[in-house]
Amino acid sequence: MISRIGAGAGTTDVRKGARAAVASPGLLVTDVLLWAVLTGAGVLWWSERTQASLPVDLLLPALVLAIAVPGSRRWPGVAVLLANGLCALGLASPGSPANPYLLALAVLSGLLGHRSAGVAVLGVFGACLAADLVLCALLQYGVVHWFYTVTLLPLAMVLPWLTGRYWRARQDVVHGGWHRAYSLEKEQEYVAERARLRERTRIASDMHDSLGHELSLIALRAGALELSPTLAGQDRSDLAELRSMVADAVDHLRDTIGVLREDAEAEPAAEAADAWAPAATGGASVESVEQLVGRARESGVTVELCREGEGPALTPLVDRAVYRVVQESLTNAVKHAPGSAVRVRIARGRGRTEVRVSNSAPPAGAAAQARTGGHGLAGLRERVLMLGGTLRAAPSADGFDVVASLPDRVRSHQPGEAGPRARAAEPVSVRRLASAARRRARLRFALASAVPAGVGLVTLVSAGLLGYQLSACVLQPADYAVLRVGAVRQNYEGVLPRQPFRYPSDHMKAQPAPAGAACEYYRSNINLLEQVDVYRLCWSGSRLVAKDVLSARPGVTRRGAGA
Incomplete structure (x- = not known):
């Protein structure tokens, strides 16, 4: 995608690269092929007419096109003027104004729209039309020449030019949209990564709280056994060494988690603040969901807790994840739907635990609090995914639902399985920007084409009427x-x-x-x-x-x- 962004550089870079582009072998081949097509059309046209003049009708146009086609990369307006000069050869013919170089005029007008941004297009087209009208007036030809001059020649210039402008505008908008989408996605990835890292730090803290507590109990038990009078001297020595090793492991775990906590405390307070964090020292908490809901009720929140099903005791990480789902959902309900009723449902069964937190719509007149970060759900989703669960947060018929499904036991991922983090789908902003770019390009093209299309429609109707009149007055x-x-x-x-x-x-x-x-x-x-x-x-x-x-x-x- 970066290469596509680079290809959509500004107009100045395109103009600077035009000089080198002429010498590019690929572009040189393209120019030669285009020259061959436009010149070949003239050869086919004049080969069927006995009155063709080799120098004027074939050699001179071939030479002019050999200059106009490559020159259109740097001077597209001059190339259109040269092609119009070839069309003037047809106007100078008393038999018929038509000639095959109308195709060259249309092609070079389209390239003018695509390759130029600051060229005075009205001046170029005005000069071409003025020269054609003056030539018709000087030669004093009939209605066929005048009709050809005021209809077919302008159409051959305006409509291809609009097509070239649409092509260029669409490329510019799409390239700009891709560049903007790339920047936004990189920023969003950075913010989401910060949220994931903060949540992993919290998970590590939870691991310290549970594992450190268990290790401390092991050390205490070992110390008690060390004082048992039934043990021999060697056994007491082994237990003392075991207690020392456990104590050292607890100290190492505390030091490691302390570093992580220092990083977490460095985050902005507005993002790290938790409306329902317990008052325990160091941010650790061993309170249950019932205690959390009780504190919310004491704060004036209407909340109902319902537990369904039975099962074995949850591991500390899963139990903490259940607590965090309820905590974050209550926080969001208070922020964005103040005064609403909240219902917490925790269901156990078939080796999984489902947590559903639903809040109703806020009562009329309730003012939501200002958003303070907006990444709590991102971190919560990271926590749930790491445990092998799923999280869904979306509006419901009468409010908002947060539903998390967690396994009762955390298992390591098997080889070949997807990692705990869900693979990111196509970025939403990329799809939206691409769709908006296409809509804007179509709208601009429609607006820019409305007037010429109306003129073209009137011209076609007039041409049809004139053709009918001319064909209806033929005497064989x-x-x-x-x-x-x-x-x-x-x-x-x-x-x-x-x-x-x-x-x-x-x-x-x-x-x-x-x-x-x-x-x-x-x-x-x-x-x-x-x-x-x-x-x-x-x-x-x-x-x-x-x-x-x-x-x-x-x-x-x-x-x-x-x-």
Whole structure:
């Protein structure tokens, strides 16, 4: 995960690394492949057209793309301007504005969105569109060129750019989220580790209290036997040595636990304080759960204790764990649900002890105390897991439940079994941050795409209507040949298109027509992006008086019979 964080460095680092990236063999291969694809599209396009010019239509674009593709890593805006210049070659063609380098413009616009952060994108796109509009105005082409300029060229720039921006924003947010999640998880692990160490120190103290007490009894018993008159001298010597060894073991145990207690006392008082700790010296306690509950009742807490089942005496560690579960649960109930009723249930059976502490919801108006650390349950869970038990703490239907299940006898773990500490699942903060990053990236992309998507939708609808109009006014050459000057319109009802062509060029309208005749125009080809010949039919009333073929090139007119 650290490598992923490193990959998501700031924009400044990306820009600094761009110079070295150009020389990278992998990136060089990528640029060569992209250049080959974009140039190959041009080769395929012009290979089907006999009017293609090798220097202008193939060699010049290949050279421009060879500069634009690798240059887009450092100057993505300039690369878009160069690709738009190739698209201007199509606008300079009187036959059709379309050319294959619209694909290059779209690809380089997408790379502009992904690779740039401070480039004046509006300036780049505005310069491209202004140059295209000026070129159309200077060349005085028809509606097809204008439609191509104001719809397809902007769409080829804006939509890929938005996609590139979304890609970049998503990577930045995800990398930032991973970095934040990593920092938070390291902090949480540190806090949880401190809680576990404190709890282990308490466990060690409990071990000292129980084991030290038992060792002291052994030493006392050995001392009593040493004074027995029935023992021989050697036996008294052995018992004296045994008593001395036990006394030394107690001293060593006390010294070791003393060091641990000094570490525990160094913790902040707010985290080490226990609301229900007994007043025994040194923090040790031999009081029972009944005594703990009694002290809570004396403090004004409504608490009920219920014991169920019978079993052998619990080991000191398990008995202490039961005590700590009740103690921590009472502390949390007083802190977070003051005034609530608490019920403690301790059930024995089948070699296990279950402790359930349930508190009801606090009464209305009761104010909870401020949180003082929030890691008591973490330490308690560590204690229970070390003994081979389980702990669950969660809200219930009418309050909060803490349920611990402990074995009556602590057994060492068998080889191959999981350790006492539960393996951490996938961190919750990582999942939440990743989910939030995806939601924010989607929302930003939706907001950034709303206006262009609306414009694109209107443009597509307009293009569909225009395409329908242009395709509905096509008069096939075979049908045109059937028309005879002097015939009446009713004879050709099944031949003539549903509607005439409404956008003839100015030079077509300027062609002379018979006096008093009403002329209609029809396209000769369904190709929407080609400047095709136009048929003109002139009617005097319902009779055809002239039929002409008007070329797409200005100044060329092929007049039909009867003109």
